[in-house]
Each structure stands twice: as C-alpha cells, then as structure tokens.
Amino acid sequence: MAGCKEWCKSEFKVKNLLLQHEDPQTFIQFQFGFQKVYLIWRVFWALYHVAWIIVSGVKADLWAGEDSSQYVKWFIFLTDWAYFSLTISTLVDAVVTTYVFVRRTDIREGTEVELPWFMRANWCLFNIGNVISVSTSLAYWGLVYDGSQDMSSVNIATHIINSLYVFLNISVTGMPKRVLHFWFSVIFGMVYALFTVFYHLAGGTNHNGSPYVYSPLDWSKPGTAFLYCAIVCFILVPVVHLILYGIHRLKLLIYEKCDCCRIETRYRRDPSTVEMKPQYPY
Template sequence: MATSCQYEFQRKLFGFSDSNPETFYTSQWFQCRIAFLCYRIFMFLYSLIWTINTTIYYVPKFPNYYGFLSNWAEWSLVAYFGVSLGVAMYGVVTRNSDREMSEGSRVTKFFKDRLQWFHRLSWVFFNAVISANILVTIMYWSFLSHKGNNAEAANIHQHAMNTVLMLIDLFIIAIPIRLLHFIYPMLYAIVYIIFTLILHGAGVMSVYYSDLLDWQSLPGLSTGLCVGMAVVAIPIVHCAVFGLYHLRAFIARKVLPHDSAQPDDDGQQNPTFQMT
C-alpha cells in the first residue's frame, strides 16, 4: 500500500504495526504462494552459490576477510534470502490449514493474522540488507573501483549484482516499506563500526580501506566517514528505497486488474491497487 508521509510519521511505525502476514507469502504481482516460494528458492540458491564462490576467491587474498563491509553485506544478503525462504515455506505449509479453519476458531485466526517473530526478522533483514548493499555498491564504484579488477566475476557479483538482486526483490515482494525503518540499517552500520573498532583495539586489524577507513593513521577521517555513513548516507539510501516502493505501488495500481488487488496493511483488500 502506498502511503502518505503523514501516515508514515507515527511512532508505532518504528515497529511492525499495520501489516499482514500474507504479504510475506505472496508477490506484489501474483498471489500464488507456490510460485513465490520458487522465486525465494532461486534467489537463495543463486546468492548462496555466488557468495561461497567469492569467499573462496577472496579469503586467500585477504586474511582478514571478515572485517570488510562488502563481505558483511554479501553474507547478510544470503542470510536475508534464507530467512525469507523459510517464511515463504511456512506460508505454503500453513495454507491448507488456514483455508480449513472454522468460524469457531476466531482466536486462532486472530493470532494467524498477526506478524510472528520470523515475519519481523525477515522485515528487519530486508531493510538492513538492501540499504547496506546499495551503500556498498555506491562507495565501491565511487571511491575504490580504480584499485580492483572490475572485470572479475566475483567482484561484479559482490559490488554490483548484490544491489541488482535486492532491487529485483524490492519490486517482486509485497512487503511494505516503512520510512521510519531507517533505524534498522542504521543499527547495522553502527554494529559494523563497533566491530571495526574492536578489531582495531585488539590489534587485529586497523586498515580496511586505505584511503577511507584507517583507524591507525586517519582516525579523524575514519570517524567522520563512519558518522556520515550511519547518520546521513543510510537514511538517504533508505528514503530512496521508500521512493522505489511507492513506484512499485503506483505501477501496481495501473496494471493490476480489479480482482488482483493485494492485501492492505490491515489485512483488507486495498482499493489503491484497483484500476481507476
């Protein structure tokens, strides 16, 4: 459901209010849970295979492989697709029981219509992972691409296809994007920054990107970069994702037939997806 900015600036929307579990089992464009599950399987296997490949390729070159944001973002991508695959499988397994539920089971139906912890985990992962990967892509091609072999398949997957996969997912899924959910990618960035500081303090690793993140020789620049990334860049990227979500909703309103209206955030059919 496309929303107004006035609607988005509600304190409850820092959390997971006003959403329907059905949006985690189906696409914006079709309501077949089996087809959506097949999509989830493909995305998970594709990202997992490529990430294993890039890990095998980069670990011998970079002993401190685990310290780089690009690698964090890539494995987070796999984690997101894995969690979302599990949620989609749950939607398929419970489909028949949902249909057979009697009118007397209203209490059970009430809980089934509310988000469970795994829905929320998938939602948090999506917000954190899409912003992190877009930021990695922008930073790499803006500041670091001149240092690497940009024709390498592993490099292309890690710094370009990562964002392509998440943008495809953004336009396929039916999950709404909340403007106030910028806090989740921001927390992701803060966790990574703290991790690099811990490695620096322990004497394990201080230089991550020689001209950008170097706690040993350039602490001031590194601090400014980290603050700018967490407080400025991440919210801007999330706002761009929010805008793309509205584009998805706009296209859906124009192309979906009347009887293909997707569930609204409160579980009702959303008239904004009907042809006008």
C-alpha cells in the same frame, strides 16, 4: 497537498518504528499476486546467494593472493558483511515462505491479521540486507575502488548484481517498506564501524598488511575515519533507504492505477462473516 498530509500522518507514527503490519499475506507473494510462483522466486534467489557467498570464500585468492593465511580476513570486510546479511535475508525469506505455504494456511488465505514473530524477524533482515547491500556497493565504487583491482566474477556479484537484485526484488514483491525503518540499517553500520575501531586497536591488518580494513577507515587518523563513518551511517544509509522506499511507493502507485497489473486480487476473510473483502496494499 491533502494526499501528502494523509501520507505523513499514516507513515510517521511511533508504531511504524517497529515491525507491525495487519496483512501478513502481502509478505508471501508478489505485489501482483502469484503466491506459488513467489515461493519458487524466493527459493531460487536463496540458493543463488548461498552459492555466491560460498564462491566468494572459496575464491579468496582473487583478492588475498596466494597467501592462504590471509583468507580468514574475508570476515573483516564490509562487502562480505553486507553480502552475508543479504544472503541470510533471502535464506530466511525462503524458509519463512515455505513454512507459511506448508503450515500456515491462515496467512496464505489472508485470514490472519497479526504478523507472527518470524515474519517480523524476516522483515527486519529484509530491510538491513537491502539497504546495506546497496550502500556498500555505492561506498565501494565511490571510496575504495581505484581502478587497480581486477573486475572478477565475485567482485561483480557482490558489488553490482547484489544491488540489481535488491532493486528488482523491491519492484515486484509485496514486502512492505516503512520510511522509519532506516534505523535498522544505521545500527548495522554503526556496529561495523565499531568493529573496525576495535580491530585497529587490537593491531589487526587487512590482507595487504596495512593497519586498517579500508584506507578511509584508518583509525590512526581518527578525525578522517570518523567523518567517513558518519557520512556512510547517517547520510548514505538513510538516503539509500529513502530511494528504496521510493521504488516501493512507485510500485504501489502502478498497482493502484493500472488495472491490468491486478492479475490476482487478494482477499482477507472477515472471521465474523462469510463476506470476502478486497485487501489493498499500503
């Protein structure tokens, strides 16, 4: 009970609504060390997601048919918004990690105690990309997929592998998570919901000519559409965020309890002394 109280005290602070952290080093390595391998990990996944988002656009005929005039509607689907946000997140992560390795030795060695603006932006994108990707996959399989669509490679990449990547990435990297950071993804969901409203009012149609993007978001039936939006934005998204946070906490528990996992101890140098102090994640 005491441990739970301490956790609530440390986690539910107003400052944790924002992007503050005192150990930038943890953002550029695996939970268990290996900074150089982490750089390879980041670049690999950035290239992977960039390749697949290009493929999803090039292979638009898989969902739009032979009418090339419909291909531009790639931009209206939540799946593509979500995968784009995940791709941008991994790309920015790779750029930030590379920059830190080349130019910011202070962060690599753990002597910097203030999170730079570009790492804050990266952290925000990390939260949005992860939560929206998993939420979109769940919403797709639960609300949209009816068994008639072909299970193409693009469909698998954007509705299954994307979520598996998120779970794996959170399980092994040192990137922190906060309970209160759910609001980034909620805002993203609300922005998309508003987009579908204005798209409908402007007379927009999906690739099949229907006057909506997804049938659950048919704004000619505003009550039903609003209900689906509310469920996804204010229930599904926060629940997914909490699940991912739970995976993060489990990772930290394993790290703290399993000595064999501490392959590489991280240190932060106290600038006023030559003493090296161990720095553990939280």
